[in-house]
Amino acid sequence: MSKSNILICISGSISAYKAASLASALKKKGFHVKTVATESSLKFIGTAALEGITGEPVLTDMFNPAYEIPHINLSEWADLIIVYPASATTIARLRMGLAEDLLSAIFLSNNFRKPYWISPAMNINMLAHPAVEENLKNLKKWGAKIIDPEEGILACGTVGKGRAPEPEKMAEMIEEAL
Numbered sequence: 001m002s003k004s005n006i007l008i009c010i011s012g013s014i015s016a017y018k019a020a021s022l023a024s025a026l027k028k029k030g031f032h033v034k035t036v037a038t039e040s041s042l043k044f045i046g047t048a049a050l051e052g053i054t055g056e057p058v059l060t061d062m063f064n065p066a067y068e069i070p071h072i073n074l075s076e077w078a079d080l081i082i083v084y085p086a087s088a089t090t091i092a093r094l095r096m097g098l099a100e101d102l103l104s105a106i107f108l109s110n111n112f113r114k115p116y117w118i119s120p121a122m123n124i125n126m127l128a129h130p131a132v133e134e135n136l137k138n139l140k141k142w143g144a145k146i147i148d149p150e151e152g153i154l155a156c157g158t159v160g161k162g163r164a165p166e167p168e169k170m171a172e173m174i175e176e177a178l
């Protein structure tokens with residue numbers, strides 16, 4: 001059984017609930033899992049589910065006195081980081097090199113020697129917007145792996161590209177990669 005460390009970074013998409021299932025699927029495979037969440041993502045998913053599944057606190061605040069320099073420590077701890085789901089805002093933040101929240105500070109402190117994955121999830125028009133396309137292109141150029149969003153019925157009711165792959169599939173991809 002694998003014992004690698006996986007850091008799931010959750011941002012404010014309606015599919016944030018999938019992060020709990022991904023954490024669960026990875027735990028069942030024997031991975032150590034921790035989660036980092038943006039403020040917005042916690043409007044979509046509660047900390048209790050994530051903490052219950054992972055047995056670890058959900059970290060959001062970079063200035064949490066209980067954790068010394070969390071962005072550096074988590075970056076070093078993780079064997080693979082995945083932003084799942086990745087919102088358009090978080091993608092833009094990463095592309096801009098901002099370090100204003102824990103999720104983006106972890107990105108900056110990561111040097112791509114270990115896998116850094118980004119799984120965009122958003123409305124079809126948002127995904128096709130040149131701003132998002134350009135941001136993703138840049139992140140890929142820098143060394144991030146962009147998980148191609150899947151087609152299907154989106155939360156807004158339209159059918160098209162924009163869904164993050166299902167958690168079980170993502171867990172398989174992670175297991176294969178490691």
Ligand SMILES: Cc1cc2nc3c(=O)[nH]c(=O)nc-3n(C[C@H](O)[C@H](O)[C@H](O)COP(=O)(O)O)c2cc1C
Pocket residue numbers: 010011012013014015038039040041086087088089090091121122123126
């Ligand atoms: C109901 C609802 C669903 C949303 N779903 C998405 C989404 O799937 N993808 C996305 O990029 N933004 C979505 N948003 C907008 C983000 O939550 C918003 O841009 C937020 O600022 C993201 O912040 P974060 O990246 O710091 O988590 C949604 C907003 C609402 C109110």
